[in-house]
Amino acid sequence: MAQLNITLNQEEILQLLSKDHDQAFRELLRKSLNSILMAESTAQLKAEPYERSEERTDSRNGTRERDLKTWIGKITLTVPRHRNIPFKTLVFDNYSRSEAALIASMAEMVVSGVA
Numbered sequence: 001m002a003q004l005n006i007t008l009n010q011e012e013i014l015q016l017l018s019k020d021h022d023q024a025f026r027e028l029l030r031k032s033l034n035s036i037l038m039a040e041s042t043a044q045l046k047a048e049p050y051e052r053s054e055e056r057t058d059s060r061n062g063t064r065e066r067d068l069k070t071w072i073g074k075i076t077l078t079v080p081r082h083r084n085i086p087f088k089t090l091v092f093d094n095y096s097r098s099e100a101a102l103i104a105s106m107a108e109m110v111v112s113g114v115a
Contacts, residue, residue, distance in 0.1 A: 022072050030075045033068070033091055033102075036109075040089050041080035058085045070102060 017024045042048055047056040061081040068075045068091070080087050090105035 025072050026075055029070070030077065034078050037077060037079055037089060037091060041087060044087065045082065059083045068102065
């Protein structure tokens, strides 16, 4: 499993929280989930973007946007694409756009020790 470190800018968080709490949580969740998707892509490919290595299993083929419906509103995520092997993620469960997949993946991350 990929290790993920998320750094949050205090000024940006305070600015978001001062306006609309729901929008702030949607933005924080969007940024966190996009970071998780990129880390999962790196783990599946066994290489960072533009990295050349013998362990690399495939190459990146851009991204696409995909909506995820949650209790705080719709979030548009940037999902990586791979050239030959399909990108698999825990965020979307077999192309279902539901909160259940998000909750299950977050629970699995907590059990695995991802902070």
